[in-house]
Amino acid sequence: MxxxxxxxxxxxxxxxxxxxxxxxxxxxxxxxxxxxxxxxxxxxxxxxxxxxxxxxHFADREALLKAVSDACLGFSADRIEQELAAHPPTGHDGAFTEADARAMLRAVGLGYLAFAREEPGLFRTAYSVPDDLSHAFDAGKAGRGGRTPFQLVGIALDAMVETGAMPAARRQNAEFLAWATVHGLGMLIIDGPLRGLDDRMVDFATSRLLDMVDRGL
Amino acid sequence: MxxxxxxxxxxxxxxxxxxxxxxxxxxxxxxxxxxxxxxxxxxxxxxxxxxxxxxxHFADREALLKAVSDACLGFSADRIEQELAAHPPTGHDGAFTEADARAMLRAVGLGYLAFAREEPGLFRTAYSVPDDLSHAFDAGKAGRGGRTPFQLVGIALDAMVETGAMPAARRQNAEFLAWATVHGLGMLIIDGPLRGLDDRMVDFATSRLLDMVDRGL
DNA sequence: GTCGCCATGTGTACGCTGTCCACAACGGCA
DNA sequence: TGCCGTTGTGGACAGCGTACACATGGCGAC
Structure with missing residues (x-):
C-alpha cells in the first residue's frame, strides 16, 4: 500500500x-x-x-577524497579531545600546574596514536591528501569540539609554556616537532616495521616516545 | 659466470x-x-x-610495487650512507668519541630527511607498502653498502651507547623512537602541513627535531 | 495559478586499468 | 633431433574515472 x-x-x-x-x-x-x-x-x-x-557535488574523485580526508581529521580531533577529557587538570578553578600541562601534551599524543591504532584506515586517509599550513585551521578539519588536531597540539604547547614546563624560546613551531614525532610513530605502527607488534610493545614504545618529547622539546 | x-x-x-x-x-x-x-x-x-x-615476473601489480618499494628503501639507505660519509668521525684510527656518535646519528637523520626532500616520490613509495620488522633486514632493501636504513639507525645508536652518549638502558628499541621522529617530519614536509615551507624553515625544523632526539633519546 | 529556469539527477560512451585465458616462439636438454 | 618448459603475444572482460547530452521537477517570478 x-x-x-x-x-x-x-x-x-x-x-x-x-x-x-x-x-x-x-x-x-x-x-x-x-x-x-x-x-x-x-x-x-x-x-x-x-x-x-x-x-x-564533487569536481572529481580527488575532491571527494579530500572531503573524506578532512572528515577523518575531524574524527582524529575527536579522539584527541576524548583523551584530553580523560586526563583533566588536577588544579582547581581552572588553574593549570606544570604537571597538568605535561599531562595535556601527553594526552594529545596518546589520543593521536590511539586513533591511528583504532582506525588505521581513517588515519591513513586523514594524512594521505597533500595539504599545507595555510589550511591547518579550516573548520572542515575540526572535530565536534570545533578544533583541528593541529590546534589541539598548539593549545597543549601553550599550556606548557604558560606553566613553565617548556622555555618560551622553544615554543615557536614546536607543533611541528611534537606532531612529527607522534605522526611518525603512528605510521610505523600501522604499516611500517612496527606492524604486528603486540599491544604491550606498542604501548611501551608510545610511552617512551612521549617521554622523549617531554624531555627533548 | x-x-x-x-x-x-x-x-x-x-x-x-x-x-x-x-x-x-x-x-x-x-x-x-x-x-x-x-x-x-x-x-x-x-x-x-x-x-x-x-x-x-611479478604475481600482480602489488608485487611489482613491493619490488619498487624495496628498491626505494635501498636508495634511501644510499642517501644516508652518503651523509654519513660527509660527516666522518674526527677520532683517529677508528676511535669514536661521544661527539662522533652524536654526529653519526644526526647524519642518519639528515640523510633520511634529505632523501625525503630530494626524492619525495621515491620516499613515499619506500614507505607506502605495509611491512613488518621481520623483513627490516632483507637484502633487497639494502643500499649499495649492503645495509638497510633500519640497520643504519641501529649502527648509529650502538655507537651512541658505546661512547656513552646514551645510557645503555635506553638502547633497546630506540630505533623506533629515532626512526619515528625523523620519518614523521619527512611525511609532514612532503605532503603534510609543512609542505611549501621554504628550505630555510625546513632546515631549521630539521635541526630542532634532531636536537630534540639528541636530548630526549 | 502558471511558467520557465536551472540545480540535480540519468544514460551512454570512451579510454584506461589490472588480470584471466589460450596460444606461439625460442632455447636448453634428452 | 625432437621435445618441453620458460617467456613472450593477443584477445577479452569487468571495473574505474569522467565527458557529453538529456530528463526532471522544485522554486521563484509573473
Missing amino acids: SDEEQPPPRSTYRHGGLRDALLEAGVEMAREGGPDAVVLREATRRAGVSPNAAYR | SDEEQPPPRSTYRHGGLRDALLEAGVEMAREGGPDAVVLREATRRAGVSPNAAYR
Whole structure:
C-alpha cells in the first residue's frame, strides 16, 4: 500500500542529502581500506544513485577524497579531545600546574596514536591528501569540539609554556616537532616495521616516545 | 659466470632482463608520482613489451610495487650512507668519541630527511607498502653498502651507547623512537602541513627535531 | 495559478586499468 | 633431433574515472 517500508524506496529524483551520503559512504570505505579504497562509483552505488550524480557535488574523485580526508581529521580531533577529557587538570578553578600541562601534551599524543591504532584506515586517509599550513585551521578539519588536531597540539604547547614546563624560546613551531614525532610513530605502527607488534610493545614504545618529547622539546 | 651483455636492445622475443626493466620503469614512475603512479601496463609499455609479459615476473601489480618499494628503501639507505660519509668521525684510527656518535646519528637523520626532500616520490613509495620488522633486514632493501636504513639507525645508536652518549638502558628499541621522529617530519614536509615551507624553515625544523632526539633519546 | 529556469539527477560512451585465458616462439636438454 | 618448459603475444572482460547530452521537477517570478 502506501506504507513506505524502504528508507530510500524511490530515490525518485531529488536525493536531498546526496553530498553527505557520498561523504559518509566515502568515510566507510576509507575505514575499511584506507584512501585507495575510496571509490567514486562505489560511493554513488551505496547512495543509490547513478555514478555521474557525484559530479554535481564533487569536481572529481580527488575532491571527494579530500572531503573524506578532512572528515577523518575531524574524527582524529575527536579522539584527541576524548583523551584530553580523560586526563583533566588536577588544579582547581581552572588553574593549570606544570604537571597538568605535561599531562595535556601527553594526552594529545596518546589520543593521536590511539586513533591511528583504532582506525588505521581513517588515519591513513586523514594524512594521505597533500595539504599545507595555510589550511591547518579550516573548520572542515575540526572535530565536534570545533578544533583541528593541529590546534589541539598548539593549545597543549601553550599550556606548557604558560606553566613553565617548556622555555618560551622553544615554543615557536614546536607543533611541528611534537606532531612529527607522534605522526611518525603512528605510521610505523600501522604499516611500517612496527606492524604486528603486540599491544604491550606498542604501548611501551608510545610511552617512551612521549617521554622523549617531554624531555627533548 | 657468464658475461651478460646485450649490445643491441633486441626485442625480438626474449627480452633478457625484463624483470629489471620493469623494475626500473616502476622506479621512474614512482619518482615522478609516488606509489599510485606505478602502473603495470605503463611499465610494460616502457619496456617495449606486451602488458601480460609482466606476469611472468611479478604475481600482480602489488608485487611489482613491493619490488619498487624495496628498491626505494635501498636508495634511501644510499642517501644516508652518503651523509654519513660527509660527516666522518674526527677520532683517529677508528676511535669514536661521544661527539662522533652524536654526529653519526644526526647524519642518519639528515640523510633520511634529505632523501625525503630530494626524492619525495621515491620516499613515499619506500614507505607506502605495509611491512613488518621481520623483513627490516632483507637484502633487497639494502643500499649499495649492503645495509638497510633500519640497520643504519641501529649502527648509529650502538655507537651512541658505546661512547656513552646514551645510557645503555635506553638502547633497546630506540630505533623506533629515532626512526619515528625523523620519518614523521619527512611525511609532514612532503605532503603534510609543512609542505611549501621554504628550505630555510625546513632546515631549521630539521635541526630542532634532531636536537630534540639528541636530548630526549 | 502558471511558467520557465536551472540545480540535480540519468544514460551512454570512451579510454584506461589490472588480470584471466589460450596460444606461439625460442632455447636448453634428452 | 625432437621435445618441453620458460617467456613472450593477443584477445577479452569487468571495473574505474569522467565527458557529453538529456530528463526532471522544485522554486521563484509573473
